[in-house]
Amino acid sequence: MQNPVLVEVTRGQMVESRHRGMVSVVDSDGATVMALGDVESPVFPRSAVKSMQALLLVESGAADAYGFGDKELALACSSHSGEPEHIALAGQMVARAGLSEADFECGSHWSFEPKVLIDQVRAGPKPNQLGNNCSGKHAGFLCLSCHAGVDHHGYVGYDHFVQSSIRDVMADLTGTPLGHDNCGTDGCSIPTYASPLASIAHGFARMVSGTGLGPERAKAAKRLMASCMAEPFYVAGTGRACTELMQMAPGRIFAKTGAEGVFCATLPEKGYGIALKCEDGATRGAEAMIGAVLAKLFADDEELSSRLADWSRKTMKNWNGIEVGHIRPAGDLA
Amino acid sequence: MQNPVLVEVTRGQMVESRHRGMVSVVDSDGATVMALGDVESPVFPRSAVKSMQALLLVESGAADAYGFGDKELALACSSHSGEPEHIALAGQMVARAGLSEADFECGSHWSFEPKVLIDQVRAGPKPNQLGNNCSGKHAGFLCLSCHAGVDHHGYVGYDHFVQSSIRDVMADLTGTPLGHDNCGTDGCSIPTYASPLASIAHGFARMVSGTGLGPERAKAAKRLMASCMAEPFYVAGTGRACTELMQMAPGRIFAKTGAEGVFCATLPEKGYGIALKCEDGATRGAEAMIGAVLAKLFADDEELSSRLADWSRKTMKNWNGIEVGHIRPAGDLA
Numbered sequence: 327m328q329n330p331v332l333v334e335v336t337r338g339q340m341v342e343s344r345h346r347g348m349v350s351v352v353d354s355d356g357a358t359v360m361a362l363g364d365v366e367s368p369v370f371p372r373s374a375v376k377s378m379q380a381l382l383l384v385e386s387g388a389a390d391a392y393g394f395g396d397k398e399l400a401l402a403c404s405s406h407s408g409e410p411e412h413i414a415l416a417g418q419m420v421a422r423a424g425l426s427e428a429d430f431e432c433g434s435h436w437s438f439e440p441k442v443l444i445d446q447v448r449a450g451p452k453p454n455q456l457g458n459n460c461s462g463k464h465a466g467f468l469c470l471s472c473h474a475g476v477d478h479h480g481y482v483g484y485d486h487f488v489q490s491s492i493r494d495v496m497a498d499l500t501g502t503p504l505g506h507d508n509c510g511t512d513g514c515s516i517p518t519y520a521s522p523l524a525s526i527a528h529g530f531a532r533m534v535s536g537t538g539l540g541p542e543r544a545k546a547a548k549r550l551m552a553s554c555m556a557e558p559f560y561v562a563g564t565g566r567a568c569t570e571l572m573q574m575a576p577g578r579i580f581a582k583t584g585a586e587g588v589f590c591a592t593l594p595e596k597g598y599g600i601a602l603k604c605e606d607g608a609t610r611g612a613e614a615m616i617g618a619v620l621a622k623l624f625a626d627d628e629e630l631s632s633r634l635a636d637w638s639r640k641t642m643k644n645w646n647g648i649e650v651g652h653i654r655p656a657g658d659l660a
Numbered sequence: 661m662q663n664p665v666l667v668e669v670t671r672g673q674m675v676e677s678r679h680r681g682m683v684s685v686v687d688s689d690g691a692t693v694m695a696l697g698d699v700e701s702p703v704f705p706r707s708a709v710k711s712m713q714a715l716l717l718v719e720s721g722a723a724d725a726y727g728f729g730d731k732e733l734a735l736a737c738s739s740h741s742g743e744p745e746h747i748a749l750a751g752q753m754v755a756r757a758g759l760s761e762a763d764f765e766c767g768s769h770w771s772f773e774p775k776v777l778i779d780q781v782r783a784g785p786k787p788n789q790l791g792n793n794c795s796g797k798h799a800g801f802l803c804l805s806c807h808a809g810v811d812h813h814g815y816v817g818y819d820h821f822v823q824s825s826i827r828d829v830m831a832d833l834t835g836t837p838l839g840h841d842n843c844g845t846d847g848c849s850i851p852t853y854a855s856p857l858a859s860i861a862h863g864f865a866r867m868v869s870g871t872g873l874g875p876e877r878a879k880a881a882k883r884l885m886a887s888c889m890a891e892p893f894y895v896a897g898t899g900r901a902c903t904e905l906m907q908m909a910p911g912r913i914f915a916k917t918g919a920e921g922v923f924c925a926t927l928p929e930k931g932y933g934i935a936l937k938c939e940d941g942a943t944r945g946a947e948a949m950i951g952a953v954l955a956k957l958f959a960d961d962e963e964l965s966s967r968l969a970d971w972s973r974k975t976m977k978n979w980n981g982i983e984v985g986h987i988r989p990a991g992d993l994a
Contacts, residue, residue, distance in 0.1 A: 340844065510985065520676075
């Protein structure tokens, strides 16, 4: 199946590059609301499912035991930019469980955001694990493990309590078997499992609607998404897509990106789950796609739909500030 | 026309992302050696044609008048990483014409290479125009203008002597009309013109073989490519694809990348010109494609072909140094 061109990058009056994609939107009953391209082949959702991976932190009572509020839960679901607030909060979260930076197993990297990277270089010789974009998720993993009384060492491993528990939760949510056959290793060293986009979208529809989930899981899912929507800066950072989308319509959009061009979202008022991937893995493609998909799904709210459509189109300027082209939705998303 | 998948990005045992592309290889008579995907629709070659844009610098006698050797000519054809040697040489080139950093019209940016960027941040508050990846090309433009006795102010403009002369040269080389209709603005503010990949490849075949060119232009073309092959560090920088490819087979491969997934090359011993584009604009896709194409074209040299094929496959590691997947040629390039 050929995935359709959903985003065009223009220069002058011509199209310079094209991004193809696959989009699945599913309602709380599992019915297809929108399907573009191949939504049945397995896709690694990567960081877009961090809210699913954080469910047990809440469901187990660990979040309450450590006194986590919206900011901490948002950071547990985040791919943050490594801004000072993100780094400080990740450290504070594990301190509640008596742990520190050395207990993380995610590895270190400089911020992916050029402006933050420059500040980091000026502030010190090198980043530590608290600056890893996944440190909030890992803080959640460490706290889950400590609260359960399980040795946290090796918590990123496939067979550790943390990862095997999360695998069960995600298999339940997406309705797909997860195991060695469809497993890869994520950037932060934890297992990531490939599932059809339609199954991932259905998992998010279950999370946002609670349909088919036990009462504790349904409550935990709603609480996590509410925390992210209440504190969108802690889900990503300054100027980032997830943060901006959730700031645009407070309480009405939960949105989370993943590496290699994935974007997932839920719309609480409609009970929809959304999962999409840019075929080539480009972030700019996935961002334009999610903006355009959200604009279509909110067609009944002209004002919001128009703002989302505007957001989905980006003007590109060169080093002298001259406008040289655009990134814009195309084809079925135009 | 659907462009074929030519590169796959894997994670674990699965394909995670896919890059489609178009490839044209043309011999010195203009005959097609290889054609994959749509090679007839116009493509912006961007920085991949900097050697074409530098022809007049040599042909006019400016390069000799200012005493330029291989390093200066390589830099005039470069998209450099902004390493100290690149920045120093760009400044020295325009100093020969009595000019300085303030005369450049390319704008400033931090290096695109994270390691160089970190060094730049540690060295000073912000980059200047000499650090622009196009500063070598602009140094050539400034010197061309000064040598011709033309006021250099506004040399990036469509109607300035520099750009109108270059337009004529490139129309001649590619055999395609270039003008406002197929013009965009490049990152460094000069006009860039979209032409079919097959025409761009033919232009490079003309440059490397001299076929159909006047003796002065043929000589200038050979000299520029020889300079780039002699000083590949000055065409890109440490660890960069253009530099590595030219280091791999000294004097046998001229290679130059362009933004948005373009790669062009020539093979002097075969008289081939090569132009390719990754449909979605990804550099990693274009790099795997050019490596695989070169490996195929050097099939008669098993040792070189094998090294090029190895180079075209990249292993991806995560923040803990764990191997997570590969970038590899696929389909007709597998």
